[in-house]
Amino acid sequence: MWRYVLKRLLWMIPVVLGVTILIFTILYFVPGDPAQTILGSDATPEELQAKREELGLDDPYFVRLGRYLKDVYINFDFGRSYISNQSITQELMARFPRTLALCLASMIVAMLIGIPLGVNAAVHQGSAWDTISMVIALLGVSMPTFWVAQLLVMLFALKLGWLPPVGYQNFSNYVLPCIANAFNGLAMQARQMRSGMLEVIHSDYITTARAKGLSERKVIFRHALPNALIPVVTVAGTTFGKMLGSTVVIESVFSIPGIGGYMINGVNARDYTVVQACVIFLAIFFSIIMLLVDLMYSAIDPRIKAQYTRKRGRR
Amino acid sequence: MKKAKKYLAILLILVMVLALAACGGNKEQPKTPDASNGGNVADPSTSSKPDTSKPEDSGPKKVRIAVTDVASNVSPWAGTATGRHMIIYNLYQPLLERDKPTGEIKGILMDKYEKVSANTYHVTIHDNIYDGENNHVTADDVIFSIEMAIKEGNISGLKFIDSAKKVDDYTVEIVMKSEMDYQFASSVGMINIVTKAAYEASPDGMSTTPVSTAPYELTEWSPGTSAILTAKKDYWGAELADPSVKSAWHWFAQDIDVAEYTKISEPSQMSIALETGTIDIALFLTQNEAERFMSNPDYNVHEIQDTLAYNLFFNCGDNSVLSDKKLRQAICYAIDAEAVRQANGGYGTMCYTFGSSEFVDNDPSWKNEGYYEYDRDAAEQLVKDSNYNGEVVRIMVSSADSMRTTVAEVVQGFLLDVGINAQIDPYDSATFAANKYDETLYDIRVDTNSFECLADLWNQFLSAEGHKDGKNYGHFYDETLQGLLDNLTKADTYTPENIKAAHEYIKENAFAYSLYSKVNFHVSTKFVEEYVGTAKLYPNVGAWGYNFSA
Numbered sequence: 001m002w003r004y005v006l007k008r009l010l011w012m013i014p015v016v017l018g019v020t021i022l023i024f025t026i027l028y029f030v031p032g033d034p035a036q037t038i039l040g041s042d043a044t045p046e047e048l049q050a051k052r053e054e055l056g057l058d059d060p061y062f063v064r065l066g067r068y069l070k071d072v073y074i075n076f077d078f079g080r081s082y083i084s085n086q087s088i089t090q091e092l093m094a095r096f097p098r099t100l101a102l103c104l105a106s107m108i109v110a111m112l113i114g115i116p117l118g119v120n121a122a123v124h125q126g127s128a129w130d131t132i133s134m135v136i137a138l139l140g141v142s143m144p145t146f147w148v149a150q151l152l153v154m155l156f157a158l159k160l161g162w163l164p165p166v167g168y169q170n171f172s173n174y175v176l177p178c179i180a181n182a183f184n185g186l187a188m189q190a191r192q193m194r195s196g197m198l199e200v201i202h203s204d205y206i207t208t209a210r211a212k213g214l215s216e217r218k219v220i221f222r223h224a225l226p227n228a229l230i231p232v233v234t235v236a237g238t239t240f241g242k243m244l245g246s247t248v249v250i251e252s253v254f255s256i257p258g259i260g261g262y263m264i265n266g267v268n269a270r271d272y273t274v275v276q277a278c279v280i281f282l283a284i285f286f287s288i289i290m291l292l293v294d295l296m297y298s299a300i301d302p303r304i305k306a307q308y309t310r311k312r313g314r315r
Numbered sequence: 316m317k318k319a320k321k322y323l324a325i326l327l328i329l330v331m332v333l334a335l336a337a338c339g340g341n342k343e344q345p346k347t348p349d350a351s352n353g354g355n356v357a358d359p360s361t362s363s364k365p366d367t368s369k370p371e372d373s374g375p376k377k378v379r380i381a382v383t384d385v386a387s388n389v390s391p392w393a394g395t396a397t398g399r400h401m402i403i404y405n406l407y408q409p410l411l412e413r414d415k416p417t418g419e420i421k422g423i424l425m426d427k428y429e430k431v432s433a434n435t436y437h438v439t440i441h442d443n444i445y446d447g448e449n450n451h452v453t454a455d456d457v458i459f460s461i462e463m464a465i466k467e468g469n470i471s472g473l474k475f476i477d478s479a480k481k482v483d484d485y486t487v488e489i490v491m492k493s494e495m496d497y498q499f500a501s502s503v504g505m506i507n508i509v510t511k512a513a514y515e516a517s518p519d520g521m522s523t524t525p526v527s528t529a530p531y532e533l534t535e536w537s538p539g540t541s542a543i544l545t546a547k548k549d550y551w552g553a554e555l556a557d558p559s560v561k562s563a564w565h566w567f568a569q570d571i572d573v574a575e576y577t578k579i580s581e582p583s584q585m586s587i588a589l590e591t592g593t594i595d596i597a598l599f600l601t602q603n604e605a606e607r608f609m610s611n612p613d614y615n616v617h618e619i620q621d622t623l624a625y626n627l628f629f630n631c632g633d634n635s636v637l638s639d640k641k642l643r644q645a646i647c648y649a650i651d652a653e654a655v656r657q658a659n660g661g662y663g664t665m666c667y668t669f670g671s672s673e674f675v676d677n678d679p680s681w682k683n684e685g686y687y688e689y690d691r692d693a694a695e696q697l698v699k700d701s702n703y704n705g706e707v708v709r710i711m712v713s714s715a716d717s718m719r720t721t722v723a724e725v726v727q728g729f730l731l732d733v734g735i736n737a738q739i740d741p742y743d744s745a746t747f748a749a750n751k752y753d754e755t756l757y758d759i760r761v762d763t764n765s766f767e768c769l770a771d772l773w774n775q776f777l778s779a780e781g782h783k784d785g786k787n788y789g790h791f792y793d794e795t796l797q798g799l800l801d802n803l804t805k806a807d808t809y810t811p812e813n814i815k816a817a818h819e820y821i822k823e824n825a826f827a828y829s830l831y832s833k834v835n836f837h838v839s840t841k842f843v844e845e846y847v848g849t850a851k852l853y854p855n856v857g858a859w860g861y862n863f864s865a
Contacts, residue, residue: 032745038394043471044781050468083396084387084538085522091538150583158587165587166579255579257540265387265539269396270745 008294012287019283020072023276024065032270033057034082055082068276078277083269088277091262096281098168099258102250103243105178110185110239115232117186118193122201122228123220133190140187145246149180149253166255177254181246185239192235196228203227230301237293241286375545375572376863378843378856381585381594385578387539390522391460391507391514394469398539400853401598402576405531405544407507408566410438410457412850413500413767415622418675420500421563421850424452424508424528426485433806434477434491436499442485445551447526450510454481459511461489461503475502494806497767504850528552530569530857544574546857556857565847565858574856589614589838596839596846598854602660602718605836617837617846620664623763624671625655625722625830628776632754632790636706642735643825645697646708646759647687649733650726652830654689658725659718666829668818670769673832676814677769687828694733707738711750711757714741722830723761754790763833765851770803773817777826780804789826796820841865 035051036043043051052058056067071077078088114137121133156176157165167173200206201224209219247260255261259278266274297304384398391407393399410425420428424444429437444452461479464470475498477490491499513526525533530550535543546569554560556567577594579585582601586608588594597604608614627646629637637643656663664672667681708730712723723739730737740757742750750756766772774780778800779787786792799817802808821827837846837854845860 031749033749036748037396037745038469039471044474045783047468047471047474054468081387083394085390085393085520086388086538094537153584153587157591161591164593165591166577166584166593252580253584255540255577255584257537261540268745270749 005291005295008291012284012291015287016280016284017069017073020069020276020280021065023279024068025061027272027275028061028064030270034270034272037270038082072277072280078280079273081266081274082271083274088274091274092259092277092281095258095262098256099244099247099251099260102174102177102181102247102256102258103240105174106181106185106243107236107240109178109182110189110243111236113182114186114189115193115229117190118195118232119197119220119225119228121190121194122197125198130194133194137187137190137194140183141191143183145180145184146249146253148183149176149250152176152180153253168254168256173254173256177250177256180253181243181250184246185243188235188239189232192232193228196231197224200224200228226300230297233293233296233300237290240289244282244286376861377573377575378571378596378859378861379575379577379594380854380856381577381579381588381597383578383580383585383599385537385539385542385576388522389525389533389536390520391509391525391527392464392467392469393522395471398578400851402533402542402544403507404529404566404849404853405574405856406525406529406533407509407527408529409504409506410440410508411500412504412563412566413497414850415767416673416675418497418768419562420496422561423563423566424457430496431488433494436489436491437482437486438489438503439486443551444528446510446513446528447532447547448510448513448516450512450526452508452510452528453484454487456510457487457508459514460508461487461506463514464506470505472505473502475499493804495770495804495809496806497771501767501771530556530567531574540578542576544576544856546572565855566849568847568855568858570857570859570861586838589840592840596837596843598837600836600838602662602834602836605838606660608838613841615839615841615844617839617843618662619835619837619846619848619852620673621833621835621852622671622673623765624666624832625719626669626762626764627726627828627830628760628762628789629825629827630754630758630760630790631826632786634754635758635790636703636708637758638791639701639703640824641697641701642703643828644687645694645701645703645733646730646735647825647828648690648697649694649735650687650729650828650830651689652687654729655722655725656831659721662834663831665831668769669821669827669829670766670772671829671832674766674768674772676811678811678815678818681818686822687825691733698734703735705734705736707736708758709756710737710739710759710761711747712739712741712761713744713747715744715747718833719761719763726759726761752788769814769818770800770809773821774800774804777821778804793824793826796824796826 033048034055035048035057039047039051049058056064071079076089078092080086081088081091117133117136121130124130153165153176156163163176164170164173165176206219206224209223247258248264249260250256251258251261252264259282263275263278265271266278382398382401384396384401386399386402387396388399389403389406408423411420411422411428413420422428424440426439426441428439431437438457440452440454440457446452458479458481461476465473465476475491475493477492479487479489482488489499489503491502493499507527509521509527514521517524517526523536528551530547530552531544532547533542534545535541550567550569552567553569556564556569558564561567579588582604585594585597585600586604589597605616609616629643631638631643652665656665666672667684667686668677670677672682710723710727712719714720720741727737727739751760751762764772764775766775776788777796779785779792779797780801799813799820802813803817835852839846842862842865843859844862847855847858847860849855
């Protein structure tokens with residue numbers, strides 16, 4: 001088991017390095033000039049050139065890439081923002097808890113609603129419950145996050161006055177962003193759960209369980225649900241990744257100073273160092289999440305745990 | 316099965332109720348800044364009911380402001396950014412400012428100035444200026460600030476300053492490379508003054524810990540997201556915050572104790588925050604959103620006329636189809652500028668030269684001369700007389716500004732109407748800024764630009780002076796035009812006659828065409844009765860008119 005974890009951790013190195021080189025290269029070729037952003041549109045060519053030299057923007061591609069890789073992976077320093085001149089590492093650390101809280105809360109909401117919705121739809125396949133659940137799931141998958149966010153704000157903040165439209169310091173500030181961010185994931189969870197449950201429910205061992213006279217509740221929750229959860233956990237990992245991506249929109253709409261908002265500010269200002277750092281940071285974080293998801297398989301399904309054990313035994 | 320159904324239903328209901336309702340209805344009032352709370356951010360969202368009146372009777376008087384961006388860097392000489400403009404004029408003070416509509420140079424830290432030669436100024440500061448750390452500001456600090464601002468190289472426009480040296484403890488001699496007063500004022504007016512002692516004591520060049528002579532200090536700040544400014548106690552300039560004492564009184568005003576800034580980038584969210592009482596004023600709200608409040612008696616819509624004009628910059632270079640003068644004139648005649656203004660809501664003042672009518676050196680009589688009045692027949696005739704053969708005319712525009720894209724769309728419509736095959740090429744704001752002078756990418760560029768006066772605008776865009784390739788930003792060189800513009804860079808030839816001559820030549824040749832000057836919208840509750848800004852119209856929150864009993 002530990003060898004597997006170690007192997008996965010080692011695999012993260014080329015993944016993160018690849019992401020770093022890719023994002024650096026993309027931003028290198030993206031049109032836009034940070035010097036122009038800093039100095040404004042009325043700067044003279046001489047002023048712009050001087051600023052480019054100061055920032056090292058006129059160095060060749062490989063020189064800049066090498067310098068960046070060294071700074072990030074040897075000095076553990078993402079550098080300073082072109083615009084604010086502040087340490088990006090410090091900014092990321094300050095903002096990460098808000099993004100993490102938003103994503104975790106969204107994930108919890110998505111699972112708490114999506115899984116029961118999917119189970120219910122599967123158990124009552126073809127019924128009104130099923131139809132309603134799948135319509136909700138369809139809406140969740142179809143409606144863009146920013147639109148859901150706007151609708152929620154109009155309803156709960158403007159019309160009902162229950163919740164604040166923007167902000168981030170109180171718990172109540174996170175309710176609307178979490179629901180908006182969770183809606184798509186909720187739908188995916190529900191659809192995956194329904195599909196998984198339907199497959200399991202029609203298995204022989206479920207029929208056997210019923211034939212033995214077990215109550216329907218025990219059949220569903222003790223025998224069917226654990227086996228149907230495995231693909232749901234897989235989807236949960238990717239859903240979490242999607243939610244991390246959606247924070248770019250959610251944090252902008254609700255004015256939450258997280259990593260998503262930081263990244264979009266960096267994109268708008270052509271603050272390459274900020275964008276690179278955010279992408280790399282999220283890539284590392286997502287890799288860790290996917291590793292945890294893989295490890296969760298073994299907790300849910302003893303067969304997978306047994307696989308690891310068998311491999312170790314063979315060696 | 317029935318039980319499972321019940322449990323699931325109950326679970327669903329519980330989750331939904333918890334998620335949607337239990338956390339709502341927070342009636343807590345906005346917190347006042349508290350340095351001991353350990354956080355560094357403002358809480359913009361603590362009331363849930365519309366609260367269009369104002370703050371609490373006791374405690375500090377506070378205004379909650381929504382802006383599209385908050386400063387990411389508060390060092391004195393950082394580069395230009397929208398977020399900085401929102402708060403920086405309450406955190407730092409320069410020596411002076413130039414009032415755009417009148418051209419008057421107003422002292423801020425400067426008590427008086429004297430022009431001792433064509434390009435040399437003696438600037439005397441007040442002798443009782445102290446910064447937030449109680450350091451006395453002297454001529455040495457002024458020189459230090461000027462030199463540091465130039466050295467850091469983040470502020471475009473300081474190229475006109477040649478040197479600064481001490482005359483006495485409170486007087487500095489500033490030598491300019493230009494003879495023009497407006498260039499002296501615009502350059503020196505961009506440099507925030509701090510004391511050398513405070514700057515050197517700062518661990519990060521005041522990037523996060525500004526210490527200045529201004530009436531407010533930064534007490535809480537989340538870069539790029541929120542900021543809280545608090546009025547300084549025992550402020551040295553308090554007595555100057557009186558219109559009868561000083562023309563630049565608003566730089567010293569402290570009529571509000573606390574100003575909370577929150578970034579809300581979405582205009583619709585800004586409106587909702589205003590309607591729900593989360594904020595007191597939304598700055599630089601888009602026109603569409605501002606119009607929603609115009610007939611609502613619970614809100615004040617502050618319409619502030621700007622000197623920024625919507626300009627059409629023509630690419631007159633040899634490789635552009637617009638190198639043809641007749642085609643450029645045809646375009647000017649083909650466009651109904653008033654219709655363009657109406658398409659954007661009908662706000663703003665019309666232009667009658669290349670540049671805003673709001674500039675001090677604009678001649679009001681030009682309005683009567685006519686400025687390419689809409690004439691479809693004349694446009695069609697000029698198209699026929701030109702060498703135009705149906706080539707695509709590319710209109711470059713920043714897609715980040717819906718007003719500019721509307722201008723581009725209406726202009727495109729007018730051009731198609733007279734047989735000019737116009738195509739809009741939208742760019743995101745950063746790409747637009749980086750490529751706006753690339754002559755291979757556009758024939759017409761829709762843009763707005765901030766300048767001190769017409770002479771400044773014309774020289775920036777139409778003078779080839781200082782351009783390595785010998786061509787101006789219109790990608791051509793015209794000897795007559797250059798001579799006319801050179802006249803406007805010297806004090807003794809910067810005369811109304813020469814301005815008029817340049818205006819007529821630019822107009823006749825249609826090197827560029829201005830439509831109308833824009834209006835900025837700030838929408839507030841009744842708590843904010845008057846918006847007061849700097850000469851560049853950025854907020855000066857301490858000087859706003861407040862109705863504390865509203």
